[in-house]
Amino acid sequence: GENVEQHPSTLSVQEGDSAVIKCTYSDSASNYFPWYKQELGKRPQLIIDIRSNVGEKKDQRIAVTLNKTAKHFSLHITETQPEDSAVYFCFNAGGTSYGKLTFGQGTILTVHP
Amino acid sequence: GAVVSQHPSWVICKSGTSVKIECRSLDFQATTMFWYRQFPKQSLMLMATSNEGSKATYEQGVEKDKFLINHASLTLSTLTVTSAHPEDSSFYICSASLGLRSPLHFGNGTRLTVT
Numbered sequence: 001g002e003n004v005e006q007h008p009s010t011l012s013v014q015e016g017d018s019a020v021i022k023c024t025y026s027d028s029a030s031n032y033f034p035w036y037k038q039e040l041g042k043r044p045q046l047i048i049d050i051r052s053n054v055g056e057k058k059d060q061r062i063a064v065t066l067n068k069t070a071k072h073f074s075l076h077i078t079e080t081q082p083e084d085s086a087v088y089f090c091f092n093a094g095g096t097s098y099g100k101l102t103f104g105q106g107t108i109l110t111v112h113p
Numbered sequence: 114g115a116v117v118s119q120h121p122s123w124v125i126c127k128s129g130t131s132v133k134i135e136c137r138s139l140d141f142q143a144t145t146m147f148w149y150r151q152f153p154k155q156s157l158m159l160m161a162t163s164n165e166g167s168k169a170t171y172e173q174g175v176e177k178d179k180f181l182i183n184h185a186s187l188t189l190s191t192l193t194v195t196s197a198h199p200e201d202s203s204f205y206i207c208s209a210s211l212g213l214r215s216p217l218h219f220g221n222g223t224r225l226t227v228t
Contacts, residue, residue: 032214043206043219044157051214089156093213101147106156 004092006104013080014112021107023090024072033066033073036089036103044089048075080111116140119207119220126197126227134192134223136207142187143209147217148180151204160205163190197227 003026013019023033034049050057050064050073057064063076077084090104116139126132136146144165149157161182162170169182179201181193194201206222 034216036217041204041222041224043221044217045219046216049216091217101159101162103157103159106154108154 004090004102004104006090006107008107009105010108010110012110012112015080015082017080017111019075019077019080019084019109019111021075021088021090021109022072023074023092023104024070025092026071027092028068028071030092032093033064034091035064035075036091038087038089038106040086047088077109080109082111082113085109085111115209115211115216115218117143117207117209117218117220119223121223122221123224124226126225128198128227129196131193131195132197132225134194134205134207134225136190136192136209136220138188138209138218141209141211143190143211144187146184146190146207146209148182148190148192149206149208151206151222153204157206160192165190194225197225199227201225202227 005024007022031052035047036044037047038044048059048062048064050066055066061078066073088107093101118137118139120135124132146163148160150160151157159172160175163182163184165184165187171177179195184190204222204224207220208217210217
């Protein structure tokens with residue numbers, strides 16, 4: 001993964017609304033697409049990931065969609081709760097080697113009660 | 114499974130001294146570990162890839178002589194910040210993975226403050 005663009009940089013929603021964060025990558029050989037959540041001062045934690053043989057994966061309120069043709073993948077959070085407030089990072093690595101591991105720029109999600 | 118332990122969690126040192134940070138994979142063998150630096154409200158920036166039994170691969174702009182990395186065993190990688198300066202103050206975090214298509218498992222991070 002060489003170039004990863006993540007948008008938006010900040011996202012503010014009301015509790016119960018949905019949130020969508022998108023990452024665009026450039027390495028067509030990429031085949032693994034995780035999303036990490038990082039709370040203030042803590043380590044990033046994997047919340048969901050998808051591999052290139054599927055287009056969508058869902059885990060309760062969280063889902064990830066992948067569009068390999070357009071080279072982007074998105075994180076969807078439904079029925080947001082205040083505890084969802086954190087920084088979210090997408091991640092991309094080269095398809096056949098570690099190469100240049102790249103995190104997206106991060107999205108600060110704030111869920112207002 | 115796949116637990117990564119990082120120590121210390123925070124350290125304060127004087128300018129000019131060196132600080133060593135340890136990263137251990139507790140329940141798996143990690144031939145490759147990664148060291149990141151994170152400034153407040155910014156993303157994680159890869160500093161170097163630590164390879165067991167060989168030299169680390171540093172990212173462009175990262176000084177090899179300043180950030181010494183040693184990966185002497187399959188479960189331990191160390192990052193030594195030499196001759197630390199206030200601008201080295203940051204959050205350093207290590208990670209390891211079981212493979213390219215596997216998640217990164219992160220240590221808790223080390224908050225370094227150089228006075």
